[in-house]
Every structure is written in structure tokens, then in C-alpha cells.
Amino acid sequence: MSRVGVAIAVGAGTAVVLFLYGRKRHFYKRHFYEIGTPGVPWGASERAAWLKHVGAAKRSYMKEVVDKLEPLKQTFDVVKYGELSQNPSRYPLFCVKTKNWDERKPCMLLTGGVHGYETSGVQGALLFLQENAQHYSKYFNIARR
Structure with missing residues (x-):
């Protein structure tokens, strides 16, 4: 009997998907945020770029x-x-x-x-x-x- 499972985590500019099919694992990771370097904490310049990117608050x-x-x-x-x-x-x-x-x-x-x-x-x-x-x-x- 084959087992299928999917785990999805999205956050901090990264989407991670893990597919389980039988005994095989398929891992997919995609970085989609243009600011910063994956795995490196943001500094002042990245925060300033993010604020410029998002602009003023769009929701209340x-x-x-x-x-x-x-x-x-x-x-x-x-x-x-x-x-x-x-x-x-x-x-x-x-x-x-x-x-x-x-x-x-x-x-x-x-x-x-x-x-x-x-x-x-x-x-x-x-x-x-x-x-x-x-x-x-x-x-x-x-x-x-």
C-alpha cells in the first residue's frame, strides 16, 4: 500500500513543500522574496528596502x-x-x-x-x-x- 503525504510551510519569504510517496521523499524549497539572502538575518539596509517595498500600512x-x-x-x-x-x-x-x-x-x-x-x-x-x-x-x- 502506498502512502501519500504533503507538508507545506510558508513564511519569511520561503515556501517549503515535502511530498511523501511510498518510501520516497521529494523536497521542494523556493525562495520568492527579493530582499536579503536566504539564511542571513536582515540588517538595516534590508529593513529599509522592505519598508520601501511595502509602503504605508495597507490594512487596519x-x-x-x-x-x-x-x-x-x-x-x-x-x-x-x-x-x-x-x-x-x-x-x-x-x-x-x-x-x-x-x-x-x-x-x-x-x-x-x-x-x-x-x-x-x-x-x-x-x-x-x-x-x-x-x-x-x-x-x-x-x-x-
């Missing part, structure tokens, strides 16, 4: 994240636990967790926003909370940071 953290938390307060506890040190009033940080936390249930942790300019993790976690988390909260304590 308040609209894209904070406002989407408001409806979740009906079903979950939404707790502010901190803020970013740069411009704290603009970037508050929240934890969304199951109401009536039950120590007997296993825990599920959703995270997003590890890299601030990558929005897909945050939006995926918010979408899960909006559409599926209430169902899974029957079986798990859920926390999202």
Missing part, C-alpha cells in the same frame, strides 16, 4: 483583527493580555478562550500573528473561532493567542 489591525473579536465575546472569553511595545494603543493583544473552562478536558491552542506582516495565520484562527470552535469546545478547552 483594528478592522482586520480587533473588530472581529467583538462578536466572539458572546461565546468565548476575550481577554486583553498585553500590547506590542511599539505603538501599544494601536496593537492590543488578546487571548480568546473557552467560557466555563473545564480542567478535565484536553486543551487546544490556536496561534497566529507570529510574524506581524503575515496575516493568514491570524485570519485562519479567527475563521476557525467564528465557524467551528463552538462545536469543538464540547470536547476541548480552546485558547487562541
Whole structure:
């Protein structure tokens, strides 16, 4: 019997795909970001090039994240636990967790926003909370940071 699997990781300007087919492994790695050298930390010139490349902020953290938390307060506890040190009033940080936390249930942790300019993790976690988390909260304590 052949086994097929795919693992995909995207971040920091690199896409990595690992295909598993039977006992063979196929590895594909593609660097698609024009700034910097893969594996070398950015310095001041790379940061300046990135800021020039992306320009002014194109989205609003308040609209894209904070406002989407408001409806979740009906079903979950939404707790502010901190803020970013740069411009704290603009970037508050929240934890969304199951109401009536039950120590007997296993825990599920959703995270997003590890890299601030990558929005897909945050939006995926918010979408899960909006559409599926209430169902899974029957079986798990859920926390999202």
C-alpha cells in the first residue's frame, strides 16, 4: 500500500513543500522574496528596502483583527493580555478562550500573528473561532493567542 503525504510551510519569504510517496521523499524549497539572502538575518539596509517595498500600512489591525473579536465575546472569553511595545494603543493583544473552562478536558491552542506582516495565520484562527470552535469546545478547552 502506498502512502501519500504533503507538508507545506510558508513564511519569511520561503515556501517549503515535502511530498511523501511510498518510501520516497521529494523536497521542494523556493525562495520568492527579493530582499536579503536566504539564511542571513536582515540588517538595516534590508529593513529599509522592505519598508520601501511595502509602503504605508495597507490594512487596519483594528478592522482586520480587533473588530472581529467583538462578536466572539458572546461565546468565548476575550481577554486583553498585553500590547506590542511599539505603538501599544494601536496593537492590543488578546487571548480568546473557552467560557466555563473545564480542567478535565484536553486543551487546544490556536496561534497566529507570529510574524506581524503575515496575516493568514491570524485570519485562519479567527475563521476557525467564528465557524467551528463552538462545536469543538464540547470536547476541548480552546485558547487562541
